Amino acid sequence: MEKCINCSLESGGNYCPNCGQKLHLKKLTLRYISSEFTDRWLGLDTKFSRSAWGLFLHPERVITAYLNRNSVRYIGPLGYYIVMTALMLITFELLGLEVADFLKSTNENLGLPSGSGSARQLALQESISGWVSRNFRFVSALLIPFLTLGVQWLYRKKRSFLENLVMITYLQTHTIWFLIVGLFTFKWTGFWVSQYMTIISLIYFGWALGRFNDGKITFRKFLKALLTWIVSYILFILTLSLMAIVLVVFIGAFKK
Numbered sequence: 021m022e023k024c025i026n027c028s029l030e031s032g033g034n035y036c037p038n039c040g041q042k043l044h045l046k047k048l049t050l051r052y053i054s055s056e057f058t059d060r061w062l063g064l065d066t067k068f069s070r071s072a073w074g075l076f077l078h079p080e081r082v083i084t085a086y087l088n089r090n091s092v093r094y095i096g097p098l099g100y101y102i103v104m105t106a107l108m109l110i111t112f113e114l115l116g117l118e119v120a121d122f123l124k125s126t127n128e129n130l131g132l133p134s135g136s137g138s139a140r141q142l143a144l145q146e147s148i149s150g151w152v153s154r155n156f157r158f159v160s161a162l163l164i165p166f167l168t169l170g171v172q173w174l175y176r177k178k179r180s181f182l183e184n185l186v187m188i189t190y191l192q193t194h195t196i197w198f199l200i201v202g203l204f205t206f207k208w209t210g211f212w213v214s215q216y217m218t219i220i221s222l223i224y225f226g227w228a229l230g231r232f233n234d235g236k237i238t239f240r241k242f243l244k245a246l247l248t249w250i251v252s253y254i255l256f257i258l259t260l261s262l263m264a265i266v267l268v269v270f271i272g273a274f275k276k
């Protein structure tokens with residue numbers, strides 16, 4: 021029997037059954053402070069690496085565990101998003117790469133128009149890509165609601181909107197790993213691999229979404245998941261363009 025230092029209840033085991041405080045206390049060392057922070061607040065160490073590997077090997081298990089309210093085994097979708105976004109920005113910083121250059125090549129690879137059309141269209145594109153690079157950390161997140169809508173539409177009645185949002189947040193966040201690998205490859209070889217990284221991200225998305233709910237993937241399920249991504253992406257680009265046009269028209273009218 022040990023007395024809890026937080027709520028004074030006497031009990032056995034590793035944790036206080038009343039408030040969750042650890043009963044066997046560790047020495048106050050720098051190691052303790054750093055591991056308490058990374059474990060408890062960031063869910064790093066075991067939780068983070070277990071989630072990251074899990075999302076590579078069997079994404080449906082990680083996401084289903086979270087949807088079943090298991091908060092011990094894996095890091096939550098919001099925590100995963102925040103940690104992965106930070107990791108991405110740190111990688112950009114460490115390698116001394118510019119977000120703008122990366123986006124330019126990505127846009128070209130995704131078949132978006134670049135460097136063609138009238139001066140007015142070019143100015144519009146400049147202002148869009150300028151905005152995108154200034155808000156880069158949010159852009160991959162912007163796709164999340166569209167993908168959720170796409171899944172909601174193409175996989176009718178399977179899950180609630182919130183459940184789909186959780187699933188898409190995990191999957192979309194996880195593709196940051198491919199971006200990070202792409203950035204390192206670019207730094208070491210000078211070769212822009214972002215089109216391959218985009219393709220790999222797409223294959224991952226199709227594979228992972230296709231594995232729901234039973235963990236089995238067929239070519240048909242894979243194609244349906246890919247179609248979902250394409251429909252969502254078109255919807256995303258259309259919305260973004262429409263917003264940009266409205267903005268340009270509005271600013272133009274305002275200037276006169």
Ligand SMILES: [Zn+2]
Pocket residue numbers: 024025026027028029036037038039040041
């Ligand atoms: Zn207690």
